[in-house]
Amino acid sequence: MKSNCKVLFISFLVILVGCKATPDIKKNNTTPTIFTLIDTQQFGTKPNIIAVNKLFELDDKEKNKFNHFFDNPTNNKLSPHKRVFKYIDKKLKFFNYYGQTYTAQNTINNNAGNCISLAILTTAYAKLANIDVNYSEVTTAPVYFKNANFQLISNHVRTKLFDPNFKEATNTVYFYKPGIIIDYFPSRNSWGSGIVNEREFIAMYYRNLSATALQKDDLNLAAWNIVESLTFDASSISAINMLAVIYRNMGLFEKSEMVYQYGLTLDAENLNLLSNYHLLLSKLNRFDDANKIQVKIDNAKDPSPFRWLILADDYYQDNEYKRALKYYKKVIEIAPYLHHGYSGTAKSLFALDKKNMAKKFMVIALEKTHEATQAKLYKAKLAILSKY
Template structure:
């Protein structure tokens, strides 16, 4: 995939957005980045007594320090600074030089699920949008260029593999003109709203459907790095390493809803049940419709056989408006298994509305109607699915079901 760059004037958006790359692991959810229309952070630090992580030197992949995340090797630095000096001699701005450097050095930047440091991203020529943002930030620091980050909003594309649910969105990096690049006497001090400054945008796999979301600060971005690293370690079964990263993310930005949630999830995995509960309760206190915290807290209550409290929270998270269709499908399956058929049907329909390109809810809803002997409803949504689903194999499955049902 080619790297996409764009020079644009950015306008400020007054609404706030909540980070929400969502993953499901053993029915536990944690959010890392992405967006829905909620606050990205709460307005005060959540004070929770946390057990410190085990910084045993024998543990692999202990959290990188901030300086190591954004540092390059000596040879990489020298190569970039030589390039930068040549372009500045030709009166090309430092932010423009960074753009051109990345275009020439990373003409093909390959997608990778993992989040890498700047040095590793440069060496491998691959990574996710966080990796590219980290490398761009490292270059901006060397060139003394102001930078910021912006979340991109689009219809999320969800995937479900190996019991892990992910909702992918991305972050882009903005590079601003530096004072040294302007004519003498011209001020480029940032106005109160950074969105009114001209910026060169380093965007990862930009799409027409995506549009600008919230600007996020340096600490938010750094915290997201640690949250991503915690998520990746947890998916690899490295729970202690994951806790180290999540703890570090909390230290960097203790107001982050996504950071608090992943810390609670991993605390539960580590056996720190009371700590996990305290974090969930704190998040819900500030955001009483936070689906992920409500769901995860209810799972903890279920594990402890606290059925009365569990049922109350279950009703709250089912009513919450979460955008992840796989979570709705999971809830629908559970409701169907418990013979709560009308609830199951509502949840399948809700999943279809959220993600009409997914085959599974159409198939399961058709089978549910068959089980309930509702022949008139059995094929209705299968016909509707053909309007949305492009995958040839999925379309063949739908047509075979329709043929079987109509015989």
């Protein structure tokens, strides 16, 4: 079943992914700089926030079921990490993949959840089996979810179960340790964003809850969850970006700008930050300042093709086809193997009444796609273009 099981994060418009499995998670007792910009009194009374020790907790019934399977003599020939995978694989046979973020036990109770939920559940089982895990964040082609105020885009997370029987040889360097990567929603159209440790993964969980609350215009819950997220990963650009968006929607524009500026000291060329900051300045009619940020956007070296794709799509939707064309070509430059940049270039050229050139790029888009549904769509568009 196709799913939108992804890590939600804030992007532009006012828009809406190695560690040990056994230790307890403790919050960082240091006070990172971002917290000097936060006055929680502005967020209102703190609501009930799910405690971190509840994330990976399973009830006795589920623990017994897992242990019975794991210790069953018929499974002894399998390495421990493969037994965990086999149990999860059976568990997900009738699973409903959709975009809710749950704790491990709630994922079981609902027999549903997104990729964060499934990674949490996987970690819960790994902890029972004393298996080490880590996570990797993957940026995928944008999936858009819209309501009146927000545009949601998505990231993806996958989990690796390490082989506990692996022994490192002396004087040998290992780039990768053996294990099983569990990718609940594999895609050809992806871009690795790097390894995520357990603290960063937990921060993703609270960031997801914040994004969901923000979509529902529950700024109180969104704000407190993003504070919780930052407690576990104070340097997360996605969380910092979301905090700034929350401030903006609270009408605290000065605070919002301060957070954007702080985020840009950590990542000066991040398109999410720059685009949202540009949006804030435009909203405040500070067009000279907005133009300066636009120059930074145009000159940014952000390596993610999908962030450029999101930017291009946004300008295309605003009928700014020349600027959209510029950013679609940036996608092609960074990732020439992806079909998205070519199709975006084609539709922008078509809108600019350059139909012959549009056809050439649509042909390339068709050649680059590996998805039957997408190929069918491109063939239909080519048929239309062939009439000109």
